[in-house]
Every structure is written in structure tokens, then in C-alpha cells.
Amino acid sequence: MEKPTNNRAWLLVLPVLLVVAFSAVIPLMTVVNYSVQDILGPEQHVFVGTEWFRKVLRDPELHGALRRQLGFSLAVLAIEIPLGIALALVLPMRGRAASVSLVVLALPLLIPWNVVGTIWQIFARGDIGLLGVAINGLGLKYNYTADALDAWLTVLAMDVWHWTPLVALLCYAGLRAIPEPFYQAARIDGASAWATFRYIQLPRLRGVLTIAVLLRFMDSFMIYTEPFVLTGGGPGNATTFLSQYLTRLAVGQFDLGPAAAFSLIYFLVVLLFSYVFYTAMQHAGRSEAR
Amino acid sequence: MRPSRLAIPLYLLLSLVPIYWLVGMSLKTNEEILGGFSLFPRAPTLANYVTIFTDPDWNQGYLNSLTYVGINTVLSVLLALPAAYAFSRYRFLGDTHLFFWLLSNRMAPPAVFLLPFFQLYSSIGLFDTPWAVALAHMLFTVPLAVWILEGFMSGVPREIDETAYIDGYSFPRFFLRIFLPLVRSGVGVTAFFCFMFSWVELLLARTLTSVDTKPIAATMTRTVSAAGMDWGVLAAAGVITLVPGAIVIYFVRNYIAKGFALGRV
Amino acid sequence: MARIELRGVAHAYGPSPTSDEDWAVLPLELIWQDGGAYALLGPSGCGKTTLLNIISGLLRPTRGQVLINGVDVTAAPPQERNIAQVFQFPVIYDTMTVAENLAFPLRNRGVSRAETQARVEEVAGLLELTADLRRRASGLSADMRQRISLGRGLVRKDVAAILLDEPLTVIDPHVKWLLRRKLKQVHESLKVTLVYVTHDQVEALTLADQVVVMNQGRVVQAGTPQELFERPADTFVGYFIGSPGMNLLPCSVEEGAAVVEGQRVPLPPEVCARAKADGGELRLGIRPEFVRRVSEGTASSVRVEVAQVEELGRYRIATARLGAQVVKVRLPEEERVAAGESCWLEFPARWTTLYAGGRAVS
Numbered sequence: 004m005e006k007p008t009n010n011r012a013w014l015l016v017l018p019v020l021l022v023v024a025f026s027a028v029i030p031l032m033t034v035v036n037y038s039v040q041d042i043l044g045p046e047q048h049v050f051v052g053t054e055w056f057r058k059v060l061r062d063p064e065l066h067g068a069l070r071r072q073l074g075f076s077l078a079v080l081a082i083e084i085p086l087g088i089a090l091a092l093v094l095p096m097r098g099r100a101a102s103v104s105l106v107v108l109a110l111p112l113l114i115p116w117n118v119v120g121t122i123w124q125i126f127a128r129g130d131i132g133l134l135g136v137a138i139n140g141l142g143l144k145y146n147y148t149a150d151a152l153d154a155w156l157t158v159l160a161m162d163v164w165h166w167t168p169l170v171a172l173l174c175y176a177g178l179r180a181i182p183e184p185f186y187q188a189a190r191i192d193g194a195s196a197w198a199t200f201r202y203i204q205l206p207r208l209r210g211v212l213t214i215a216v217l218l219r220f221m222d223s224f225m226i227y228t229e230p231f232v233l234t235g236g237g238p239g240n241a242t243t244f245l246s247q248y249l250t251r252l253a254v255g256q257f258d259l260g261p262a263a264a265f266s267l268i269y270f271l272v273v274l275l276f277s278y279v280f281y282t283a284m285q286h287a288g289r290s291e292a293r
Numbered sequence: 294m295r296p297s298r299l300a301i302p303l304y305l306l307l308s309l310v311p312i313y314w315l316v317g318m319s320l321k322t323n324e325e326i327l328g329g330f331s332l333f334p335r336a337p338t339l340a341n342y343v344t345i346f347t348d349p350d351w352n353q354g355y356l357n358s359l360t361y362v363g364i365n366t367v368l369s370v371l372l373a374l375p376a377a378y379a380f381s382r383y384r385f386l387g388d389t390h391l392f393f394w395l396l397s398n399r400m401a402p403p404a405v406f407l408l409p410f411f412q413l414y415s416s417i418g419l420f421d422t423p424w425a426v427a428l429a430h431m432l433f434t435v436p437l438a439v440w441i442l443e444g445f446m447s448g449v450p451r452e453i454d455e456t457a458y459i460d461g462y463s464f465p466r467f468f469l470r471i472f473l474p475l476v477r478s479g480v481g482v483t484a485f486f487c488f489m490f491s492w493v494e495l496l497l498a499r500t501l502t503s504v505d506t507k508p509i510a511a512t513m514t515r516t517v518s519a520a521g522m523d524w525g526v527l528a529a530a531g532v533i534t535l536v537p538g539a540i541v542i543y544f545v546r547n548y549i550a551k552g553f554a555l556g557r558v
Numbered sequence: 559m560a561r562i563e564l565r566g567v568a569h570a571y572g573p574s575p576t577s578d579e580d581w582a583v584l585p586l587e588l589i590w591q592d593g594g595a596y597a598l599l600g601p602s603g604c605g606k607t608t609l610l611n612i613i614s615g616l617l618r619p620t621r622g623q624v625l626i627n628g629v630d631v632t633a634a635p636p637q638e639r640n641i642a643q644v645f646q647f648p649v650i651y652d653t654m655t656v657a658e659n660l661a662f663p664l665r666n667r668g669v670s671r672a673e674t675q676a677r678v679e680e681v682a683g684l685l686e687l688t689a690d691l692r693r694r695a696s697g698l699s700a701d702m703r704q705r706i707s708l709g710r711g712l713v714r715k716d717v718a719a720i721l722l723d724e725p726l727t728v729i730d731p732h733v734k735w736l737l738r739r740k741l742k743q744v745h746e747s748l749k750v751t752l753v754y755v756t757h758d759q760v761e762a763l764t765l766a767d768q769v770v771v772m773n774q775g776r777v778v779q780a781g782t783p784q785e786l787f788e789r790p791a792d793t794f795v796g797y798f799i800g801s802p803g804m805n806l807l808p809c810s811v812e813e814g815a816a817v818v819e820g821q822r823v824p825l826p827p828e829v830c831a832r833a834k835a836d837g838g839e840l841r842l843g844i845r846p847e848f849v850r851r852v853s854e855g856t857a858s859s860v861r862v863e864v865a866q867v868e869e870l871g872r873y874r875i876a877t878a879r880l881g882a883q884v885v886k887v888r889l890p891e892e893e894r895v896a897a898g899e900s901c902w903l904e905f906p907a908r909w910t911t912l913y914a915g916g917r918a919v920s
Contacts, residue, residue, distance in 0.1 A: 016391065033413075041486025053395070105542070106539065111311070112489055118315070118510075118531035130328055132330070173375075177480070180552035221400050253408070266402050
């Protein structure tokens with residue numbers, strides 16, 4: 004059945020819009036304002052047009068950070084989404100086992116982000132941490148404070164540990180919403196486990212997967228607290244992701260103009276990726292029935 | 294089926310290892326943590342916990358965090374309920390774009406937006422109150438809340454609304470008496486996600502508070518800078534921050550297990 | 559093509575069933591002949607869907623054996639039984655086209671491309687889906703979706719039986735009869751065993767040659783629609799089938815008659831004797847259609863007060879009081895009767911059944 008058109012529904016959405024607009028639009032305007040001005044001191048602003056934008060777009064350090072960021076976010080998605088789906092598929096469906104699994108699974112999600120970094124800072128140390136000692140014990144040379152690749156991998160491992168449960172929880176809920184007759188029909192039709200996944204489960208996970216991918220993409224693209232605590236962006240610039248670079252720019256060097264210009268570019272990049280993905284998923288949804 | 298049965302216990306075990314490490318650290322002295330590798334605490338001590346529980350700063354931080362998280366969760370759910378209802382029941386001008394726009398507000402990189410946030414809340418006198426943090430966190434929690442609730446509400450047949458109106462229910466009475474109980478599990482799941490994202494966020498919470506409403510996460514970082522790295526106390530504080538989350542997930546686990554599809558894409 | 563046999567099949571969902579309530583299906587014996595059309599009729603929760611899932615292999619019965627063509631398939635999974643099943647809510651694979659949906663069971667069995675296409679076209683023709691083969695299966699009407707799920711069952715060659723679980727529940731009333739006719743057509747042209755689960759007696763009685771009535775996990779009667787109507791073996795069947803259901807009047811028996819509210823209803827003496835021997839609570843059952851109104855009192859008639867008359871077009875249903883009991887009578891249109899008047903009714907012995915403890919006295 005088609006939904007009725009009713010523009011009075013706006014009244015129901017209005018409170019949310021007002022609150023979000025208040026917290027989002029005003030700061031956004033401030034940032035736009037910074038991005039086109041040079042702030043020399045209180046009450047001393049000079050309009051500089053697109054100068055900051057041109058400057059940051061040519062900054063090689065930024066290019067490096069953007070590359071690292073994209074690589075990191077893609078790695079995060081490539082690992083966490085399939086792993087989360089796989090976990091959701093094998094999670095127990097009922098009884099005490101299901102309860103215990105869900106609670107334990109969700110635990111990493113509920114640790115404040117700075118604590119996450121704190122745990123891994125010691126946990127991954129080659130001399131005194133369980134993970135580091137274990138890896139070195141296997142005969143691999145591992146030291147995340149000195150080796151760039153090790154540091155990058157450690158941040159990735161930390162993120163996988165921290166966030167895969169979110170994907171798994173969402174997918175689990177999505178799987179549980181599939182009515183039993185779908186599975187029964189698949190069995191009658193002689194569908195293999197793969198065919199059942201491909202034609203029944205995956206299409207019905209579209210909604211939860213969209214939100215999972217969007218959340219993981221956005222949040223990994225803006226990751227800040229955890230690597231800041233764990234590696235401080237080092238060694239060198241190995242784990243300096245966009246947010247951190249930006250913070251250095253804004254707070255460290257107090258280059259508010261370029262930082263603001265960069266923030267907007269950054270925001271637009273995330274927005275663009277998310278919008279393309281969202282529209283694609285929505286399109287896939289429209290050509291299917293609810 | 295054999296390997297898949299083992300997969301979950303194995304994964305859960307692995308995912309518990311860092312948490313075990315946190316708990317382990319909280320029971321060790323600083324010397325033991327930094328002195329060398331030990332799988333089990335050699336001389337388990339509760340000294341770190343004693344430090345935290347006897348320090349009013351920690352207690353206050355804990356309460357402050359719970360306050361703004363509580364405000365955020367309640368407000369997010371309350372505001373998202375009517376909005377989600379509108380999205381699930383009606384078409385209206387710009388509905389699809391609105392939805393994405395709500396979500397897009399999550400995408401602002403915090404690093405630069407911190408300063409305008411600070412200015413905004415200072416100018417309206419909310420700086421250093423739990424309201425500032427709660428409102429700022431709503432940028433992250435509200436879009437998700439609307440999305441999740443919309444998914445649950447779409448699962449309730451529209452005939453129920455129509456029947457209630459024919460029976461003479463007013464919209465508020467229908468919503469509270471009939472509709473809300475039907476999407477109870479959705480409210481539970483939504484509250485869980487709001488709680489989660491607000492509880493673990495640190496950057497905004499720290500920036501928008503200073504003395505009176507300093508969150509526990511900020512207490513942690515400040516203790517660190519003052520007395521060097523007090524790992525034991527830090528770990529103990531970490532363990533304590535796990536408790537409210539574990540309680541919340543325990544209560545909503547059955548709602549999640551019931552399933553939801555989040556159809557709106 | 560198959561003959562289905564259930565031997566002592568019983569099922570409980572809980573782990574350790576003790577009382578009768580723990581069993582969804584109580585031990586039962588059933589034989590369904592090859593090519594027959596059977597209906598499983600009963601109220602919600604009587605165990606009919608459970609029984610269907612046991613036959614298709616979705617459920618393994620707690621006890622007993624399932625035989626298809628004499629082969630014990632109790633432990634065999636559904637795909638080895640070659641059975642088609644259509645569910646109450648149509649299940650289709652919405653990411654596929656109609657043709658891909660129909661081909662799905664064949665592809666899963668590794669049937670060749672050419673044969674698959676031929677079968678799909680044949681089945682599509684049978685179910686009038688040919689014009690829509692290339693459409694996405696999503697967004698189709700409920701009856702089309704249901705035809706597709708039926709088609710997925712039929713597309714397999716040598717399909718042993720078609721099981722349908724209340725397939726018309728979500729179909730709009732005006733296409734219901736079309737789909738029902740289609741089903742009958744399919745059954746007649748393919749000569750495949752058909753088992754149809756429903757709680758709607760009209761559907762059951764019009765579609766099936768044999769109806770199995772279930773209640774609370776038990777088969778209470780199996781027979782042709784006519785047998786169920788004329789000779790209900792159980793008070794439940796009498797009450798459940800027919801509209802309105804059978805009159806069931808508490809009574810006692812004496813020599814050659816049942817006594818209802820002090821009035822005698824003559825019955826063959828041997829029936830009365832057997833009813834006494836069977837024991838249990840006694841009831842006299844007669845369908846409203848078979849009650850006759852007579853103009854004046856005779857030795858075989860009872861006197862009643864008409865309480866209410868319902869006009870139902872070509873006939874009317876009179877509700878009459880026989881002492882404290884209520885008797886429904888179906889009267890032809892031309893027969894005049896008004897509420898408040900008293901009249902005489904006759905219960906022809908041929909259509910009257912005595913029930914002892916709920917079961918018919920033969």
C-alpha cells in the first residue's frame with residue numbers, strides 16, 4: 004500500500020530539525036566564515052576568498068593524510084563488514100547462549116574511546132603487553148611504537164576489535180527479522196547455504212548493512228581519539244589520519260583559516276561518498292518490494 | 294556445522310582478551326604494569342579502585358557523564374519518536390533528502406567544529422552544563438534514533454492507526470496508549486544506541502565542559518597529565534566505565550534478538 | 559506422484575512432553591493415495607501446519623514414520639522428498655525475475671539450462687505467468703506472488719505432492735476463487751497428490767475429495783465432504799462443519815428413544831443400547847438442515863418455542879427453544895414462521911446421531 008502524502012507530517016519532524024539545525028547549521032556557518040577569512044587577531048579579519056582552499060589543496064602533507072585515511076577506511080570496511088556479517092550468521096539464535104554472546108559481543112562498543120586507546124597502548128607493547136609479547140613470541144619482529152607498518156596494523160586491529168561488534172549486532176538484528184517461511188521455502192527449493200545467503204539473507208540485510216557501512220565509513224574517516232591515545236599519529240606520520248592532521252593545523256599551529264577550509268573539503272568528501280552509497284542502496288531498494 | 298559452532302566462542306574469547314588486559318591492569322601496581330610482562334597480576338590489589346572511590350573528583354565525573362548521557366538518551370528518543378512516525382507513515386515534501394541531511398550532520402569532522410561548538414554553547418550560556426554535551430551529542434544520536442525507530446514503526450500495520458482513529462482516539466492518546474507499546478522494543482534498541490554513542494564520545498564532552506560537569510573521560514586525561522601515567526588507576530577507571538554499558542546491553546539484548554530490518558533506505 | 563503414509567506420527571516442540579497439551583500432534587495414522595486431493599481442516603493451533611511440515615521434511619517428528627511410496631523418508635531432508643510446499647504468506651526471491659524464481663529449484667539441483675528453460679515456460683503457461691516472466695518478482699500482487707511460489711513447486715519434474723498451507727489467506731476475495739479454480743485445474747492436469755491446509759470449511763469442502771478434520775493435535779475424522787456433513791464422527795466435526803453447525807442437545811436414553819428436556823425422540827433401540835454401553839456424556843446431534851417442522855404434535859415430534867428468525871435470502875434459520883436447550887432449524891423461504899409462536903419439530907432418525915462422550919454411537 005502506498006503511503007499517503009501529507010505535508011503536515013513536517014510538524015512531527017520539526018522538533019528534530021530544529022535541534023539538529025541549531026547544533027549543526029550555526030557551527031557550519033562559523034566554519035565557512037573562518038574558511039574565507041584571515042584572522043589576525045580579535046576584531047581583525049581579512050576576507051581572503053578561496054586562498055585557504057587553494058593552499059590546503061596543494062599541501063602535500065594533506066595529500067598524504069588523505070591517502071592514508073582512504074586506505075584505512077577501505078581496510079576497515081573490507082574487514083569489518085564481511086566479518087560482522089559472518090559473525091551474525093553464526094551467532095546462536097536463542098537461549099542463554101544467545102544472551103551471553105550478545106552481551107559479550109557488545110562490550111568493546113561500550114568502552115569510552117580514550118580507554119580503548121589506553122588499553123591497546125599497553126596491550127600491544129612488545130615488552131610488557133599481552134599482544135606484543137605474543138606476536139614477538141611467534142618469532143615476528145613487532146614494535147608498534149617504532150615501525151610504521153606495525154603501528155598502522157595495530158590501529159587497524161584495534162578498530163576491528165572495537166567496531167566489528169556494531170556491524171555484527173546490526174546484521175544479527177536484521178537476520179532475526181527474516182520470517183521463518185523464507186528459510187523453509189529455501190529448504191524446499193533445495194537451496195544451498197550460499198544460495199540461501201545470497202538470495203534470502205543478503206537482500207534482507209540491505210537496510211542494516213546500509214547503516215552499518217555508512218556509520219563505519221563516517222566514523223573511521225573521522226577517527227581521532229583512539230590513534231591519538233595509542234600512537235599520537237606516529238611513528239613519523241604513519242597513523243596521522245585526517246582528523247589528527249586537522250587538529251594539528253587548528254590547535255597546534257592555530258591556522259584556523261586553512262583548517263576550516265580543509266574541514267569543509269573533508270566534510271564534502273565524506274558527504275559525497277556517503278551520498279553516492281546511500282543513493283545507490285536506495286535505488287536498489289526502490290526496484291525491490293518492501 | 295562444526296567449524297561455525299567454534300567460531301563464535303573463539304571470536305568472543307579473542308575479543309575478551311583486551312578487556313581481560315584492562316581488568317588485569319586495574320589490579321596491578323604501576324610498577325608491575327611497566328616493569329615487565331605478567332599474564333596474571335602477581336599481587337592483585339584493589340588499591341587503584343580505592344583511589345577512585347575515595348576521590349570525589351572521580352565520583353563526580355562518573356555522575357556528570359551519566360547525567361548528560363541520560364539527558365541525551367531521553368531527548369533523542371523523545372524527539373525521534375514523532376519524526377520516525379512521520380517518516381514511516383507519510384510522504385511529504387523532501388522526505389528522502391531530509392533523512393540523508395539528518396544523517397549528514399554526523400559527518401562534520403569534530404576537530405575544527407569544536408571551536409564553533411564551544412562558541413555557540415558559550416554564547417547561550419550552556420557551556421559547562423550537561424545540556425551542552427547532550428545537545429551536541431544529539432547530532433550523532435538523533436539521526437540513528439530516527440532511522441532505527443522508523444524501521445520498527447514500518448513493521449506496524451497502518452490499519453492499526455486507522456482503526457484507532459475510527460474508534461475516536463486523538464493522535465496523542467493513540468500514540469501513547471496504542472502505538473508506543475507496539476514499538477517498545479524499538480525504543481529499547483534506540484535507547485541502547487543513543488546511550489552507547491554518547492557514553493563513549495570524549496572530544497565534544499571534554500570541550501564543552503570545564504569544571505562543574507567534567508565527564509569521567511576528562512577526569513582520566515587530566516589525572517594522567519598531572520601525575521604522569523598512572524596506568525593502574527586509569528585501567529580501574531576504564532573498568533568502571535564498562536559497567537553502565539554492560540547493564541544497558543543486558544536489558545536490551547532480547548530486543549535486539551527479536552530483530553529489526555531498518556527498511557528505510 | 560506419490561502415496562503418503564504416516565505411521566504413528568506424533569510431534570512435540572518442547573523437549574520432554576508429558577501431558578497431551580505438550581504435543582502439537584498426537585500419534586496418528588493416515589494414508590493419502592496417489593493423485594488424491596486432500597484437505598486438512600481445523601481451527602488455528604490444531605496441529606495441521608505441524609503435520610504439513612512433517613510431511614515436507616521441514617520438521618522431523620518426535621515419533622513415528624513418514625513413508626512416501628512405501629519408502630521411509632522420516633530422516634530425509636526436504637530436498638530429497640521432492641515435495642512442493644506453498645506457505646500462507648507468499649515467499650518469493652525479490653532480487654530475481656519471475657523466470658529466475660521459477661528456475662531456482664532446478665538450478666539448485668543442477669538441471670541443464672535447456673531443460674530448465676523448457677520447464678519454466680511450461681509451468682509459467684500453466685499458471686498464466688508467461689507474460690510476466692521477465693519482470694522483477696518484487697512489487698507483484700499477492701496472488702501473483704502466490705502463483706510464483708506454487709510454480710516453484712511445480713517446476714520440478716516428478717514432484718511427489720503439493721502441500722499448501724492456507725495459501726489463500728492474503729489473497730483478495732475477488733481473486734480467491736480464480737486461484738482456487740487454477741489449483742483444481744493444476745491438480746486435474748498433473749494428477750499430483752494435493753494436501754491443502756485450511757481453517758475454512760468452504761475451501762476444504764470444495765477443493766478436496768477427502769477431508770481430514772483435526773482438533774487439538776488429533777485427527778477427529780477423515781472422510782469425504784459428504785460423510786463429514788451427514789455423519790460427523792465427533793461432536794467437534796458436527797459443530798465445526800456446517801453453517802450454522804450441528805445442534806448438539808444434552809440428552810438421556812431410554813428404550814428406543816433419546817429424551818431431551820423431558821421430550822422423547824424415537825431412535826433405533828440398538829443405537830440407544832449402545833449409547834448406554836459407551837457411557838460418558840450423551841448428546842443428540844442433528845443438523846439444522848435435517849430438522850423437519852410438522853404441523854401438529856405426533857409421538858415422534860417435540861414441541862418448541864420459536865425465539866428468533868434470521869432471513870438469509872433463499873432460506874431462513876429459526877432459533878427455537880426446547881426447554882432450556884436451543885435448536886436451530888433451517889426452513890425454506892416459503893415456510894412462514896414468526897418469533898414467539900410455538901411449533902412442532904421432528905428429528906428424522908436417519909439424520910440423527912447420538913454422541914457418547916463426544917464420539918458418535920454407530
